[in-house]
Amino acid sequence: MKIVFCPEIPAIPNLNLERTGNTMDASKVSQYNRKHEEDLKRLKNFRLLDDDFCTKVFEDIECVELLLRIILKKDNLKVTEVHSQYNMKNLQGRSARLDIFATDDTKTAMNVEVQRSDQGANPRRARYHSSLIDANITEPGDKYEKLPESYVIFITENDVMGPGLPLYHINRSVEETGNGFGDDSHIIYVNSQIQDETALGRLMHDFSCTDPSDMNYKILADRVRFFKNDEEGVLTMCQMLEEMRNETALETTKEFALRLIIRGKDTLEEIAEITDLPLAELNHLKETRKI
Numbered sequence: 001m002k003i004v005f006c007p008e009i010p011a012i013p014n015l016n017l018e019r020t021g022n023t024m025d026a027s028k029v030s031q032y033n034r035k036h037e038e039d040l041k042r043l044k045n046f047r048l049l050d051d052d053f054c055t056k057v058f059e060d061i062e063c064v065e066l067l068l069r070i071i072l073k074k075d076n077l078k079v080t081e082v083h084s085q086y087n088m089k090n091l092q093g094r095s096a097r098l099d100i101f102a103t104d105d106t107k108t109a110m111n112v113e114v115q116r117s118d119q120g121a122n123p124r125r126a127r128y129h130s131s132l133i134d135a136n137i138t139e140p141g142d143k144y145e146k147l148p149e150s151y152v153i154f155i156t157e158n159d160v161m162g163p164g165l166p167l168y169h170i171n172r173s174v175e176e177t178g179n180g181f182g183d184d185s186h187i188i189y190v191n192s193q194i195q196d197e198t199a200l201g202r203l204m205h206d207f208s209c210t211d212p213s214d215m216n217y218k219i220l221a222d223r224v225r226f227f228k229n230d231e232e233g234v235l236t237m238c239q240m241l242e243e244m245r246n247e248t249a250l251e252t253t254k255e256f257a258l259r260l261i262i263r264g265k266d267t268l269e270e271i272a273e274i275t276d277l278p279l280a281e282l283n284h285l286k287e288t289r290k291i
Contacts, residue, residue: 040234040238042241043227043228043234043237043238043241044210044228045210046210046227046228046237047207047208047209047210048114048206048207048208048209048220048224049114049116049155049157049192049207049208050114050116051099051113051114051115051116052240052241053227053237054099054100054114054207055084055085055099055100056084056227056236056237056240057220057223057224057227058082058084058099058100058112059082059084060082060223061079061081061082061102062219063219063220063223064079064082064100064102064112065077065078065079066203066217066219066220067112067203068102068104068110068112070199070200070203071153071167071188071190071200071203072151072188077104078104078105079102079103079104080103080104080105081102081103082100082101082102083098083100083101083102084099084100084101085097085098085099086098086100086101088101088132088133088135088136089132089136090131090132090135096128096129096132098111098113098129099111099112099113099114100112100113101133103148106148106149107148108148108149108150108151109133109137109148109149109150109151110150110151110153111129111133111150111151111152111153112153112155113129113152113153113154113155114154114155114207115154115155115156115157115160116156116157118156118158118160121154121156121160121189123170123187126152126154126170126187127187129152130150130152130185130187133150133152134147134150134185137150147184148184149184149185149186150184150185150186151186151187151188152186152187152188153187153188153189153190154187154188154189154190155190155192155204155207156189156190156191156192157192157193158191158193159191159193160189160191161189161191164191164193164194165191165194166190166191166194166196166198166200166201166204167188167189167190167191167200168188168189168191169186169187169188170186170187170188170189171185171186171187172185190204191204192204192207192208195208202216202217203216203217206220206221209224212224212225212228212229253275253276253277254277254281254285256275257271257274257275257277257281257282257285258285258289260274260275261282261285261286262289268282268283268286
């Protein structure tokens with residue numbers, strides 16, 4: 001395994017500035033190096049509580065299995081499938097991007113969300129994710145009795161519930177009797193502030209670490225170390241950060257184009273020339289009024 005230390009910046013391939021004599025090329029290289037250096041510094045400080053980094057680490061089934069076994073207290077849980085940054089849509093076409101979506105050998109569906117913002121862990125968001133899962137894991141003609149068990153799990157940086165407990169289990173119950181409703185739909189909030197010597201506390205400690213050498217669980221430490229120190233892993237993360245920048249830039253351009261469309265002073269052709277967006281995209285923005 002070849003190790004790359006974060007402060008080092010690899011040379012830009014396939015650019016011969018002396019041959020081209022192009023000052024624009026020199027400017028682009030300088031900009032690339034600056035962004036790359038920023039990415040490496042950002043990568044060095046990533047924790048599992050940073051959802052973009054977390055989703056890369058937990059693309060690995062064994063890591064997801066460890067996470068779910070500890071949170072759900074199911075030592076024999078066997079994950080069979082895992083997806084990160086997984087898009088689910090409702091019947092109206094509105095989508096949500098799930099940080100981690102996994103199923104086990106009993107067909108139980110599990111969504112894990114990592115939230116540093118208290119607002120991002122709103123109870124209604126948990127409800128929405130739960131309903132999306134139900135709508136997306138059933139097929140026409142399926143009997144309701146066959147609907148798989150589901151979990152929506154929020155790992156939060158702060159104790160959003162307040163009482164200072166490590167875990168909060170939310171399950172429907174009958175008010176008049178106090179009995180469980182039995183729909184097998186579960187919501188769990190995990191408070192990452194509790195970092196005691198329990199299995200969960202040690203896991204939450206690992207979620208707060210920037211240095212894999214400080215982590216308790218080897219399988220997580222090795223995966224984090226791969227993305228922070230290994231040449232291939234560092235390249236993967238830098239490419240992901242570049243893609244995120246491009247997505248943000250595109251969204252900003254679309255928002256600007258939509259404002260121009262709503263203002264109504266420019267034709268779509270003129271807006272296309274200004275924004276470099278295709279006419280088909282602009283027509284879609286005009287029809288939907290949504291990004």
